[in-house]
Amino acid sequence: MNLLYFPSLLGFLMGLSLGYKVKFEGKLAALTLTLGILIAYSLKSYPFYNIMGLNFSFVYFSSLIGALIGTRWYKGKGRKRWSISKMQLS
Amino acid sequence: MELERNKEERLIIAGITLTIVGVLLLSTLKDVPGILNPGVSRLYNILGPRIAPNQITMVVFDWRGYDTLGECLVLVCGVLATSLIFGRGMLTSLKHHSSLSRSEFGEEVKPTPILDFFTPVIILLLIAFGIYITLGGHITPGGGFQGGSIIAAAVLLSLVVYGREKIIRWEHESRIRWETAGVLIYIGIGIAGLYHSGHFLYNIGADLYEVVGSGISYYFHYPDTTNAGVLPYLNIAVFLKVAAGLSTLFLVLLEVDER
Numbered sequence: 001m002n003l004l005y006f007p008s009l010l011g012f013l014m015g016l017s018l019g020y021k022v023k024f025e026g027k028l029a030a031l032t033l034t035l036g037i038l039i040a041y042s043l044k045s046y047p048f049y050n051i052m053g054l055n056f057s058f059v060y061f062s063s064l065i066g067a068l069i070g071t072r073w074y075k076g077k078g079r080k081r082w083s084i085s086k087m088q089l090s
Numbered sequence: 091m092e093l094e095r096n097k098e099e100r101l102i103i104a105g106i107t108l109t110i111v112g113v114l115l116l117s118t119l120k121d122v123p124g125i126l127n128p129g130v131s132r133l134y135n136i137l138g139p140r141i142a143p144n145q146i147t148m149v150v151f152d153w154r155g156y157d158t159l160g161e162c163l164v165l166v167c168g169v170l171a172t173s174l175i176f177g178r179g180m181l182t183s184l185k186h187h188s189s190l191s192r193s194e195f196g197e198e199v200k201p202t203p204i205l206d207f208f209t210p211v212i213i214l215l216l217i218a219f220g221i222y223i224t225l226g227g228h229i230t231p232g233g234g235f236q237g238g239s240i241i242a243a244a245v246l247l248s249l250v251v252y253g254r255e256k257i258i259r260w261e262h263e264s265r266i267r268w269e270t271a272g273v274l275i276y277i278g279i280g281i282a283g284l285y286h287s288g289h290f291l292y293n294i295g296a297d298l299y300e301v302v303g304s305g306i307s308y309y310f311h312y313p314d315t316t317n318a319g320v321l322p323y324l325n326i327a328v329f330l331k332v333a334a335g336l337s338t339l340f341l342v343l344l345e346v347d348e349r
Binding site for chain 2: 003004006007010011014015018019021022023024025028031032035036039043046047048049057059060061063064067068071
């Protein structure tokens with residue numbers, strides 16, 4: 001595996017753990033992804049991280065993908081757990 | 091009366107302490123020429139490029155890592171003091187609603203359709219940007235503090251638009267876990283350096299002085315083409331700490347008004 005993918009992997013995991021906390025409507029995912037691709041292209045790749053010769057920020061994009069997947073996770077298990085803890089405290 | 095009686099003894103102790111400190115300070119003066127020549131900046135310039143391309147990160151985390159740890163603890167103290175003064179019971183109370191989601195007449199205030207539509211999108215984009223800034227800390231201007239602040243800005247945005255606990259569900263216990271994990275990672279890396287080299291926060295990943303075995307160095311070496319070693323991991327530790335700490339601060343301060 002190319003070591004330059006490591007920050008993208010880390011970014012994905014960090015995005016997942018933060019996106020898990022966000023309530024997000026699924027219909028906005030396409031808009032978010034489009035904006036994310038535009039921003040990642042504008043940011044360009046980091047020096048020393050030019051993967052496959054593409055001038056594209058894979059770290060940013062993978063973080064966004066991680067956050068988006070994390071929000072899906074929120075919809076399932078997370079929300080259930082949240083409502084339980086709310087009931088216990090009230 | 092007792093204070094008066096001990097006055098002479100205290101003066102003697104103070105005198106001895108001042109003498110010891112004075113002698114130590116004077117003794118360092120004779121080593122100053124050795125410190126000034128070749129000079130700290132020159133030393134940074136010689137060794138710096140061998141560690142991380144971004145020399146500011148290298149100085150802040152590698153050679154002044156102690157200082158950075160202290161700065162993080164200042165933030166902890168700030169959050170603690172603010173919570174103690176303003177936020178009694180606010181952090182754990184789920185029944186409490188933000189003053190921002192209510193008008194001054196007590197009515198529920200809803201965000202405008204534009205804010206309602208774009209805020210979740212911007213929050214996700216901000217989260218990705220915060221992570222991006224953190225993970226590039228060792229090669230570009232940025233790092234954990236900046237990245238963590240951006241995440242806290244995303245939390246603040248959600249609080250301003252929706253009020254508390256509407257869109258970002260980040261419980262106090264979870265924030266404590268994040269902050270504790272950040273500090274423990276930082277101190278753990280520091281102690282690992284101390285154990286292997288005798289110096290707290292020695293960069294055992296970069297291992298510039300070759301005092302650590304290659305096996306240990308391999309595990310702490312950030313796998314990229316630079317020789318940043320543990321610096322990106324320290325950035326992530328600071329990111330965890332700052333993101334959680336500043337978010338807590340915002341949560342407390344935004345609810346002060348209602349009290």
